[in-house]
Amino acid sequence: METPQLVASDVDGTLLGVNERVSERTTATVARVLATGTPFVLVTGRPPRWVPNVASDAGVDGYAVCANGAVLYDIGRDQVLAQYGLEPEMLSDVGRALSAAVPGVAFATERVGVSANDPDVRPFVAEEEFTNVWPEAAGRVTRAEMFGHSAIKMLVRHSGMTSAALAAAANEVLRGDVIVTYSSNSGLIEISASGVTKATGLNEVAQRFGVQAPGIVAFGDMPNDVPMLQWAGHGVAMANAHQDALDVADEVTASHTDDGVAQILERWF
Template identity: 60%
Template sequence: MERVDRPELIASDVDGTLLGPMELLTERTRGVLHRAVEAGVPVVLATGRPPRWIPVVATAAGLTGYAVCANGAVLYDIGEDRVVDVHGLLEPALLHSVADALETALPGCRLAAERVGRSANDPDVRNFVIEPKYHNPWGDGEGETFPRAEILGRPAVKLLASHAGMNSDEMALAAGEVLDGSVDITYSSRGGLIELAAHGVTKATGLAEVVRRLDVPAERVIAFGDMPNDLEMLRWAGHGVAMANAHPEVLRTADEITAPNSEDGVAQILERWF
C-alpha cells in the first residue's frame, strides 16, 4: 500500500464501523477522535441514520460539527441542532409509484418513511412513520404506525422496505429489476431491509457539500465504512477504508482494509497520525 498523508478530514460511517458490536464507542476510538479534532481535523459522521439518531453518538464522541445523515439526503449541524440542507426529497407521486413497483418485486413487503424537520426532533414533524408489521432489524418499537396512504402521502428523505422472508441482498436485486433507476437502492443491514433514496443522492454527495463548506480537497479525505451504502463514499474519498467485517463488495472496493469494528478498526488507522 502506498503511503497515505495525514488526512484533512475524517468521514466515518457509524453502525458496524465507528461503533462496536454493542453499538458503543470505545475509549480507544473516543480518544483518537478527540486527538484528531484537537489537531484541527474535522470528524464527520456519514451515516444512514436520521438526525435524531446522531446526538447520542456525537455526544459520546465529543463531536459538534457536521453529520451527513440519511445516506446523504440531510446535512445536519450537530452543535447547533440544525438541519442545514436537504437534498433529493421523494415526493408523494414518486413514492406511490415506487411502492406499486415494490409490491410486484417484493410481495408482502412493509414500508416506512423517514422525514426531516428543522432539527433532530422537530415537534412539528412526524419523523418516522411505519406500516403495521414493518420490521426494523435494529429492533422494533420506533415509529408511528399508519396506513400506507399516510406513509406515502408526504415528502420523505428515504423510503424503507422490510421483508421477513428475504435478506437485503435478495431484496435489492429484486427491487432493482422493477424500479429501473427511478430511485437509488442501498442497505446498511443484511436483515431484510432496503433503503430507497432520490437518484444520485449518496454519502459521497453529502460529503462533497461538507468539503466545499470547509474548503478541504476530496483527495485529503479518509473515509471508513462497512456496507453497500458506503460504497460511493469510499470511492469518492482520497482514501477509502473498509472494516474487516464489511460486506464483500465493500471489501473489494476499498483502498485498504482495517480490523473489524469489534477491534477498533477505525482507531487502528487513525493512530498513524493522531
C-alpha cells in the same frame, strides 16, 4: 496518503464497537484529530435523531451526513441544514412498482423537520405490515398517508428475503429512478432520491471546509458506504465489512470491535 484534511466515518459496524459504544481508544483518537483542526464527520444511514448520542460518545459536535446523504445536520446547533428527499409522487410510484413485483413487501418512511426532533414532524411512520428491525416504535399509518408526505428515506422490508436479494429485485424494477442500498442483512432495504448517496452528502460537507476528495479518509462497512469509499481519497473498509465494501476499499483495517478506525488514524494523529 499524507495526513488527511478531513476524516469521515460511518457509525454502525464501523465507529461503534461493543455495546454500540465508542471505545476509549477511538474516542481518544478522535480527540487528537479534532485537536489539529481536522474535521471529523459522521456519515451514517441513521436519521438525525439517532446521531447526538453517538456524537456525544465520540466527542464530536460538527456536521453529520444522515440518512445515507439525504440530510446535512449540524449536531452542535441541532439544525437540519439541508435535506434531499423523495416527493409523494415518487414514493407512490416506487410503492406501486415494488408491491407488484415483490409480493409481501411492506413500507416505512423517515421524515425530518428543522431539527433532529422537530415536534411538528412525525419522524418515523410505517404501515401495519412493516416489522421493525430496531427498537423504535413507528407511528402506524395507512400507505396513502405515508406516501402523501415527502420523506428523506423509504424503508422496504420483506421478512422472507435477504437484504441483498430484495435490493437486487428492487433495482431490476426501479432501474435507477432512485438509489437502492442496505445497511443490514435483515431483509431491509433503504431507498433515497436519485443521485443521493453518502458520497454526495460528504462532498457537500467537504466543500464547506474547502477540502477535495483526495484529502479525505473515509471508513465504512456496508453497501451504503460503497459510494463514499470510492469517492474519498483513501477508502477504508472494516475487517467485518460486507464484500461490496471490501471490494472497493483502498485498505482494510481491523474490525469495529478492535478499534479499526483508531488503528488507521493513529498513523497521522
